[in-house]
Amino acid sequence: MELKNIIFILFFLISVLVFIWSCRNLIRYMLVAKKKDDRFDKIGERLKRVWVIAFAQTKLLRDPKAGILHLIIFWGFVLFLFAVVEAIIQGFYSPFNFSFTGAFYSAITIVQDIFSVLVIASCLYALYRRFISHIPRLEVDKAGKIDAVFILLMIVFVCVFMLGENISLVAKHNFVLGQYEVRPVSQYFAGIFYKSTGSANSYYEFFWWAHIVVIFGFLNYLPYSKHLHVLTSLPNTFFANLDEKRKTLKPINLEDETLEVYGAADIEQLSWKQILDSYSCTECGRCTDSCPAATVGKSLSPRKIIVDIRRRTIDKAPLLVNGETSGEIFEKTLVHDYISDTELWECTTCMACVQECPVMIEHVDSIVDMRRDLVLTESQFHPSLGNVFKSLETNFTPWAFNHADRANWAEGLEIKTMSEDSDCEVLYWVGCAGSFDDRYKKVSRAFASLMKKANVNFRILGTEEKCNGDTARRLGNEYLAQMLIHENVETLNHYNVKKIVTSCPHCFHSLSNEYKQFGGNFEVKHHTQFINELINEGKLELNNESAVTKATYHDSCYLGRYNDVYDPPRELLKDINGFDLVEMKRNKSKGFCCGAGGGRMFLEDEEGGKINIERTKEALGTGADTIASACPFCMTMLNDGVKHFEKADEVSVKDIAEIVLENLSIRV
Numbered sequence: 198m199e200l201k202n203i204i205f206i207l208f209f210l211i212s213v214l215v216f217i218w219s220c221r222n223l224i225r226y227m228l229v230a231k232k233k234d235d236r237f238d239k240i241g242e243r244l245k246r247v248w249v250i251a252f253a254q255t256k257l258l259r260d261p262k263a264g265i266l267h268l269i270i271f272w273g274f275v276l277f278l279f280a281v282v283e284a285i286i287q288g289f290y291s292p293f294n295f296s297f298t299g300a301f302y303s304a305i306t307i308v309q310d311i312f313s314v315l316v317i318a319s320c321l322y323a324l325y326r327r328f329i330s331h332i333p334r335l336e337v338d339k340a341g342k343i344d345a346v347f348i349l350l351m352i353v354f355v356c357v358f359m360l361g362e363n364i365s366l367v368a369k370h371n372f373v374l375g376q377y378e379v380r381p382v383s384q385y386f387a388g389i390f391y392k393s394t395g396s397a398n399s400y401y402e403f404f405w406w407a408h409i410v411v412i413f414g415f416l417n418y419l420p421y422s423k424h425l426h427v428l429t430s431l432p433n434t435f436f437a438n439l440d441e442k443r444k445t446l447k448p449i450n451l452e453d454e455t456l457e458v459y460g461a462a463d464i465e466q467l468s469w470k471q472i473l474d475s476y477s478c479t480e481c482g483r484c485t486d487s488c489p490a491a492t493v494g495k496s497l498s499p500r501k502i503i504v505d506i507r508r509r510t511i512d513k514a515p516l517l518v519n520g521e522t523s524g525e526i527f528e529k530t531l532v533h534d535y536i537s538d539t540e541l542w543e544c545t546t547c548m549a550c551v552q553e554c555p556v557m558i559e560h561v562d563s564i565v566d567m568r569r570d571l572v573l574t575e576s577q578f579h580p581s582l583g584n585v586f587k588s589l590e591t592n593f594t595p596w597a598f599n600h601a602d603r604a605n606w607a608e609g610l611e612i613k614t615m616s617e618d619s620d621c622e623v624l625y626w627v628g629c630a631g632s633f634d635d636r637y638k639k640v641s642r643a644f645a646s647l648m649k650k651a652n653v654n655f656r657i658l659g660t661e662e663k664c665n666g667d668t669a670r671r672l673g674n675e676y677l678a679q680m681l682i683h684e685n686v687e688t689l690n691h692y693n694v695k696k697i698v699t700s701c702p703h704c705f706h707s708l709s710n711e712y713k714q715f716g717g718n719f720e721v722k723h724h725t726q727f728i729n730e731l732i733n734e735g736k737l738e739l740n741n742e743s744a745v746t747k748a749t750y751h752d753s754c755y756l757g758r759y760n761d762v763y764d765p766p767r768e769l770l771k772d773i774n775g776f777d778l779v780e781m782k783r784n785k786s787k788g789f790c791c792g793a794g795g796g797r798m799f800l801e802d803e804e805g806g807k808i809n810i811e812r813t814k815e816a817l818g819t820g821a822d823t824i825a826s827a828c829p830f831c832m833t834m835l836n837d838g839v840k841h842f843e844k845a846d847e848v849s850v851k852d853i854a855e856i857v858l859e860n861l862s863i864r865v
């Protein structure tokens with residue numbers, strides 16, 4: 198064994214041991230979070246998703262320019278692993294290479310050669326985007342900038358040294374490639390940099406060592422870097438909620454008498470996955486860039502929320518694992534001291550951040566967990582929410598309406614309630630806005646008229662219907678939400694309800710996805726899906742005589758991003774002859790929230806601009822004379838927006854059900 202091998206083995210062992218020690222610490226810090234979270238089910242499905250999201254980089258490619266850049270760097274890293282393994286084995290046994298793999302070695306060598314150039318170019322372009330183009334979403338604090346430069350330069354050095362090693366190797370071997378070697382780039386540069394083989398061996402040794410030192414330096418820097426995601430993004434993608442659970446909130450077990458804190462005031466009340474989320478944040482800013490609150494200048498930044506969880510973990514977890522319980526750090530909490538109440542209340546739970554995050558971070562779960570602490574443990578919330586909670590408790594609706602009036606909207610329509618006759622095809626779940634809000638009552642009547650026209654045998658619950666619980670749940674009042682949900686599930690199961698249709702995306706989402714957690718299993722349709730089916734079955738017929746109307750459609754977050762219902766409303770508009778559907782720039786999964794979700798409907802804006810004004814501006818910018826929506830909250834927000842711009846005489850906000858009713862071939 199040569200001296201080189203002995204030095205390498207020592208270096209290798211120290212580097213690996215330090216790396217294992219750092220990872221062990223990160224895992225111990227992660228486990229200070231005590232909320233239970235089982236993510237070990239459906240391994241096959243999880244692996245498939247790792248392939249689609251992490252290896253095929255489908256989320257990153259939503260932004261093609263940045264996506265392609267990252268795709269090259271990511272795949273470069275994956276493909277360079279062969280070179281790294283080869284270099285490490287050479288540290289033990291110098292003449293080693295993978296040439297015994299035959300044609301596979303040809304593939305490895307050519308890919309290394311080409312990708313080293315591509316990755317260097319991509320890193321330099323990434324530096325250009327960050328520091329010369331100043332892409333706004335990439336703006337971070339000074340420490341973040343230094344870290345980003347350091348990481349990108351490390352990657353460049355890995356490639357330069359690997360290329361230098363291969364160029365010198367070609368020169369060292371008299372400019373002749375070994376069997377199965379295909380290194381066009383190295384061969385080309387060997388001819389330029391070396392006139393003879395004389396000095397090639399010394400340069401080869403230099404580059405080999407430089408390559409090894411940078412790789413192990415990089416590896417040991419990562420656990421302390423903001424770019425820890427290089428290690429954690431694959432496991433984070435693997436452990437992310439599977440689709441059916443991804444957009445539902447996890448219930449609190451309110452029967453658990455050992456619970457001292459409801460929700461999360463600090464990292465101990467989070468789950469290990471929420472800490473892993475924070476380790477995995479690349480600080481790419483995609484979440485904040487798509488966040489409606491951040492867009493209009495509010496304090497909330499989903500990136501900051503996740504980074505703050507990481508900061509708090511780094512500050513507090515090492516003390517906790519050492520058994521410490523007092524000191525300056527313990528006088529602070531994650532909520533209030535790292536993340537302000539204002540930030541938490543500004544979230545509309547629109548899911549844009551979760552949708553865009555390339556490493557599958559679940560911001561909304563953490564935000565709602567912290568809201569739960571504010572509401573249930575600390576009773577710290579805006580006085581206006583006190584009225585909302587009180588109304589929900591006493592009137593079963595967020596507004597101060599009399600519960601006895603819940604079915605008044607249906608007067609004169611001769612609609613039977615379930616208590617009168619429960620023999621029906623479908624239950625129409627009207628929702629609070631559809632029952633009490635003057636504007637949306639018209640939508641309830643329009644949709645009921647359509648069903649009557651199509652001879653649908655439907656019923657309503659009348660005064661047996663209560664708020665679905667979404668507003669209370671998203672506002673953190675899990676106790677009140679579960680109370681409402683349990684009561685509704687009991688009523689629905691009492692009537693053996695199997696099929697529900699609703700005009701409210703919030704009711705739609707809760708009833709179809711979250712009621713399952715409480716024993717409510719129903720087939721639920723949104724009214725846009727239901728109307729579409731009626732038309733496809735020939736039970737309703739659209740006319741073809743409409744005056745030419747330019748319409749734009751606003752996607753409700755709870756219909757679109759939460760439940761992937763993008764097409765049925767659009768198909769209905771397109772089916773009406775004379776309707777010209779024009780899309781806003783932010784549409785479908787990139788749609789921009791109206792500002793009312795997550796209970797924001799009941800909170801005033803205390804800082805920054807108004808989300809609904811931003812959205813209405815975009816809608817008006819299309820030149821449409823009709824803004825179509827399919828959600829009561831969106832309708833209110835867009836109507837307010839249109840009035841703000843004094844466009845109410847020129848532009849109308851209509852629900853899809855109203856538009857269809859106005860354009861039936863035979864009026865009801």
Ligand code: SF4
Pocket residue numbers: 484487488489490491497498499543544545546547548549550551560561
């Ligand atoms: S859910 Fe929407 S409002 Fe809330 S942080 Fe994410 S992007 Fe922002």
Ligand code: SF4
Pocket residue numbers: 477478479480481482483484485499500503553554555556557558
């Ligand atoms: S949370 Fe996700 S989208 Fe947001 S900055 Fe971090 S990695 Fe990027």
